[in-house]
Amino acid sequence: MTSRSWDTEREDGLAAALRRFPESAFRIRQLMLGNEAFKELCSDLAAAERALEDARHLPVNIREKRRDEFAEMADSLAREIAEALGSKGYP
Template sequence: MAPESGSNKREALSAALRRYPQFELAIRRLMARSEAFCDMCEELAEAELALSRVDGVPSGLREARRAEWQELVDRLVAEVGAALLDKDVVVKPRPDR
């Protein structure tokens, strides 16, 4: 595994955990089992990074790029959430007694 690959996996894990900290175990399990889920989380991390750097884009393009990146981030967050809820690895919390 290339060093960059390990870094990408850490960033992907961090991106998913920032959005869904309550599903940490499920996220870790899915990342270990599903390359597609890992790819989705890596895309989320990359989109968040691009959005965070949008102020460096020339002013004439900045707002259009900001909207594009935000839309992509929102879509990927929803996809990660759907993947978490679709998997059997998520255990619903028991109601308080």
Template sequence: MGTRSEGAVGRNGLQSATRRFPARGPEIETLLARDENFRGMCDDLAAAEAALAATVHLPENLRMARRREYEELIKDLAEEIAEALERANIVPISRSPRY
């Protein structure tokens, strides 16, 4: 069992995904709420970003290799998230006022 609460993990995933795709925030929120696999991708993205940031604390002989690994993982996850958003084809509908 992890030390982070389930809600915090989901929030981090939402933040990471919306940072990469700011115009698709509402779609991301909708898909996060209904698709466990999408949530996992977003949470993995958040974890990879945190791991990338933590590479500054690694010994110099490991730092660059780990940075490249995490940068590649982040790139791949962002592509998967973009594909999932396209497949979901979520169209936000705004209601017009009734007269």
């Protein structure tokens, strides 16, 4: 197993936030520069999205349950990011 570097995690977090909120690209980049809590939210979102994608390799008997859990986690993190961005309309 390879460990992910700090920079890679941050880049993945930035990409995840930009995918979900492309209209807030400028604000996302601003927050990524100096807000550690926001950076962590974005990194956690990227990790949840990776886990959701990787769930396809899980045994059939647990795959759907894990996918649901990871999807819920990613959506919850996206809502927190939306709050940080001031986007009140995110579901």
